[in-house]
Amino acid sequence: MNYTPLLLSLKIASIATIIVFIIGIFLARIIARNSFPGKNVVESIILLPMVLPPTVVGFGLLYLFGKNGIIGSLLLEWFNFQIVFTWIGAVIASVVVSFPLMYQSASAAFQNFDLNIENAALTMGASKWKVFWTISFPLAFPGLLAGTVLTFARALGEFGATLMIAGYIPNKTETIPLAIYFAVESGNMEAATFWVIIIVLLGFSSIMWLNWWTKRNILRFSEINNKR
Amino acid sequence: MLFLEIRKKLSSFELDVQLKAENEIVILFGPSGSGKTTILNCISGLATPDSGTITLNNIPLFKNKKENVPIQKRNIGYLFQDYALFPHMTVKKNIYYGAREQEFVHQLVEVLEIGHLMEKYPRQISGGEKQRVALARALATKPQLLLLDEPFSALDQHIRQECQDELLRLHQTWNIPVIMVTHDYQEAQKMADRIYKINKGQISEEIKSNFSQ
Numbered sequence: 322m323n324y325t326p327l328l329l330s331l332k333i334a335s336i337a338t339i340i341v342f343i344i345g346i347f348l349a350r351i352i353a354r355n356s357f358p359g360k361n362v363v364e365s366i367i368l369l370p371m372v373l374p375p376t377v378v379g380f381g382l383l384y385l386f387g388k389n390g391i392i393g394s395l396l397l398e399w400f401n402f403q404i405v406f407t408w409i410g411a412v413i414a415s416v417v418v419s420f421p422l423m424y425q426s427a428s429a430a431f432q433n434f435d436l437n438i439e440n441a442a443l444t445m446g447a448s449k450w451k452v453f454w455t456i457s458f459p460l461a462f463p464g465l466l467a468g469t470v471l472t473f474a475r476a477l478g479e480f481g482a483t484l485m486i487a488g489y490i491p492n493k494t495e496t497i498p499l500a501i502y503f504a505v506e507s508g509n510m511e512a513a514t515f516w517v518i519i520i521v522l523l524g525f526s527s528i529m530w531l532n533w534w535t536k537r538n539i540l541r542f543s544e545i546n547n548k549r
Numbered sequence: 550m551l552f553l554e555i556r557k558k559l560s561s562f563e564l565d566v567q568l569k570a571e572n573e574i575v576i577l578f579g580p581s582g583s584g585k586t587t588i589l590n591c592i593s594g595l596a597t598p599d600s601g602t603i604t605l606n607n608i609p610l611f612k613n614k615k616e617n618v619p620i621q622k623r624n625i626g627y628l629f630q631d632y633a634l635f636p637h638m639t640v641k642k643n644i645y646y647g648a649r650e651q652e653f654v655h656q657l658v659e660v661l662e663i664g665h666l667m668e669k670y671p672r673q674i675s676g677g678e679k680q681r682v683a684l685a686r687a688l689a690t691k692p693q694l695l696l697l698d699e700p701f702s703a704l705d706q707h708i709r710q711e712c713q714d715e716l717l718r719l720h721q722t723w724n725i726p727v728i729m730v731t732h733d734y735q736e737a738q739k740m741a742d743r744i745y746k747i748n749k750g751q752i753s754e755e756i757k758s759n760f761s762q
Contacts, residue, residue, distance in 0.1 A: 434636075435631065435633060437629045437631065437633035438633045438634075438635060438636070440593075440595050440620075440627070440629070440633065441627065441629060441633040441634075441635075441686075442635070442646065442647070443594075443595070443620045443621060444593050444594075444595070444620055444621075444623075444625060444626070444627040444647075444687075445646055445647025445686070445687075445689075445690050446621045446622075446624070446647050446690060447621065447646070447647060448621060455646075456635060459637050460636070460637060
């Protein structure tokens with residue numbers, strides 16, 4: 322048995338999750354707490370990949386990163402580097418498709434506590450940076466963690482957009498979902514079943530762990546606890 | 550001494566007030582939604598007036614948007630209506646968050662009798678205890694001015710009176726301007742050296758009193 326799809330899937334999903342985690346928190350923090358003209362449009366664009374078919378996202382990515390694409394042609398010209406048909410393409414596909422999940426979780430998490438808690442810290446002389454790391458981040462953490470687990474699970478399962486931008490190249494861009502599809506297509510039901518079991522286990526255990534952690538920790542900060 | 554003269558457009562009326570506070574307890578009295586909290590927010594720097602001046606001990610904090618000292622640099626203690634204690638930190642960490650001198654905090658903790666609460670979390674203490682912790686936290690930064698937004702509204706009657714007396718005692722020791730918002734006139738009369746009645750963003754009456762002495 323060749324385990325490359327598992328390692329490749331974990332690698333791609335992990336890197337995508339780290340990228341989504343950082344950008345998601347940053348954007349959610351900036352956009353959710355401020356009002357500006359066009360905010361609704363910006364948020365709709367961010368959430369769009371959630372409702373579009375992954376093939377449309379893949380098409381869009383090809384349009385941007387393809388040989389003749391806006392970004393793709395520049396990368397080729399400046400660095401002689403091509404994203405299409407590489408695992409980096411798969412990372413980009415996973416980032417775009419899973420980003421809305423993180424963004425939604427993070428913006429809800431940052432609005433889930435009383436704004437005056439942050440304000441109190443500001444009046445005590447704390448810089449915005451200190452307020453973020455000592456107040457906002459720890460208070461939003463349960464929501465951020467939920468978003469991160471969902472992002473990872475979604476990135477792990479990404480198929481359509483990945484196939485369009487990274488293609489199916491065994492040992493190079495062959496993630497578990499792609500391995501399943503092409504195993505079935507070539508009639509190798511045994512391999513397909515194996516990968517199905519692996520990915521179900523991975524998804525199941527991440528969600529189980531998240532639920533367990535949430536039940537154990539989320540009440541720690543909550544005021545509701547006090548009123549019982 | 551605090552001097553304030555500001556205007557700010559709010560959703561249904563314009564806030565337009567002028568008030569001063571020496572080292573005394575000044576009460577902003579009026580119905581909810583009359584702009585009292587907005588005045589506190591403008592003083593603390595959490596909100597920005599459209600125009601006007603705010604000076605504290607002769608130092609301008611705000612002057613027609615040209616000068617606007619950031620919140621962190623104003624050194625103003627603010628006790629929020631719901632206390633806004635940090636729920637994920639112990640009482641001790643809450644109080645020390647912005648504290649300047651350890652010795653001073655020791656004193657505060659002693660005076661406010663909250664020493665036995667230091668290792669507890671905010672959710673584990675009562676409303677009156679929360680109020681005292683929040684007051685200790687606000688005073689721990691050695692503020693030049695203390696803002697109190699309906700500090701006793703969440704408390705039972707007898708605890709409320711205790712806390713009022715305590716604040717009066719504390720004020721005699723610390724002797725800084727205190728601006729307190731309330732919509733309870735009895736409370737206003739009990740605590741105030743000066744009362745500003747506020748209605749729809751305007752000061753309708755200024756009452757200088759010595760009820761508390």
